[in-house]
Amino acid sequence: DTGVSQDPRHKITKRGQNVTFRCDPISEHNRLYWYRQTLGQGPEFLTYFQNEAQLEKSRLLSDRFSAERPKGSFSTLEIQRTEQGDSAMYLCASSFGRENIQYFGAGTRLSVL
Amino acid sequence: DQQVKQNSPSLSVQEGRISILNCDYTNSMFDYFLWYKKYPAEGPTFLISISSIKDKNEDGRFTVFLNKSAKHLSLHIVPSQPGDSAVYFCAASAYSGGYQKVTFGIGTKLQVIP
Numbered sequence: 001d002t003g004v005s006q007d008p009r010h011k012i013t014k015r016g017q018n019v020t021f022r023c024d025p026i027s028e029h030n031r032l033y034w035y036r037q038t039l040g041q042g043p044e045f046l047t048y049f050q051n052e053a054q055l056e057k058s059r060l061l062s063d064r065f066s067a068e069r070p071k072g073s074f075s076t077l078e079i080q081r082t083e084q085g086d087s088a089m090y091l092c093a094s095s096f097g098r099e100n101i102q103y104f105g106a107g108t109r110l111s112v113l
Numbered sequence: 114d115q116q117v118k119q120n121s122p123s124l125s126v127q128e129g130r131i132s133i134l135n136c137d138y139t140n141s142m143f144d145y146f147l148w149y150k151k152y153p154a155e156g157p158t159f160l161i162s163i164s165s166i167k168d169k170n171e172d173g174r175f176t177v178f179l180n181k182s183a184k185h186l187s188l189h190i191v192p193s194q195p196g197d198s199a200v201y202f203c204a205a206s207a208y209s210g211g212y213q214k215v216t217f218g219i220g221t222k223l224q225v226i227p
Contacts, residue, residue, distance in 0.1 A: 004156070031212060042117075042202050042217030043157065048210075056210050091156055100145045100206055100213045104156035 002026060004105035006092050012111045013082055020078045021108045025094030032075050033102060034067055035091040036060065043091050043104075049075060082112045116140045117205050119218035127226050132190040134221050136203030139184065143205035145213060148177060148188045151200045151220070160201070161188070193225045 005024040013019050025032050030051050035043035046065070048056045051072035061067075064082075069075040079086055089109050093102040118137045126132045134148075144165040149157035163170040163177045163186070170177050176189045190197055203218040 006156075033215075040122075040219060042204075042219045045214065045216070048212060048214075050212065055212070056214075093156075095213075098213070101147065101159050101162060102215060103159065104149075106154070106156045 004092055004094055004103055006090075006105035006108050008108055009106060010109045010111075012113065014113050015084060016081055018078065018080045019082055019110065020076055021090055021092075021110075023075045023077070023092030023105060025074070025092070026096075026103060027073075029094035029096045029103075030072065031095045031097075031102075032069055033093045033095075034075070034077050035093065037089040037091055037107070038087075046077075046090075079110075082110075084112045086110060087112045114139075115218075116143075117203055117216050117218040119203050119221050121221050122219070123222040123224070125224045125226060126193045128195055129192045132188075132193045132197065132223055132225065134188040134190075134201050134203070134223065136186050136188075136218055137184055138186075138205050140205070140207065140216075141184070142207040142209075143216075144208070145206045146177070146179060146186050147204040147206070147215070148175075149202040149204060149217075150197075151202060157202055190223075193223075195225050195227050198223055198225045 032049040034046040049069040064080045089107045091107045093104045095102045147162040148160045151157045200220040206213040206215045
């Protein structure tokens, strides 16, 4: 399977704990995106990488959120001091060059208790 | 500010009939439009797209129509099949900050009744 892979698929944590999610994009894709989706909403943009450079961050991405893509391949999204409002599906997508189509992973569902 | 609007949260259609999903947008800078399909517990899957220079794109049972003057697009599925039951997201993109930034609608849940 050469699609976008996300790990873990589900994460349950207690409020105040830190969590980290991983995304492995399609291998030749140089662009990587993180989105958040809550119930009844569409995916909301969080951040974008071109290769290893983080080029845009949404204002949705508070200081507790940080994302990295150290070698321009996989990416991690860390949430520090989680809050119940962080409970959502976190989606990763990738694309290549100027192609308009983004390909999504299955997502990581976060539940903050 | 919802730049991409899907005003019908759900739609039920009989198997074999046509499904029409609608989408409106407000940002005139959008130049590329996409439809994604999402099953429960899966990520969105790309379905079909259309550039702003076209008014129709067809792929098998799926056709997307774009009316730029009305800032409206629609997805037609004909004939509808039970396996088409899913949430359909309309998305629009504009070149911003060096890449095509995509904005999604809230989705329309389609149920195809056998």
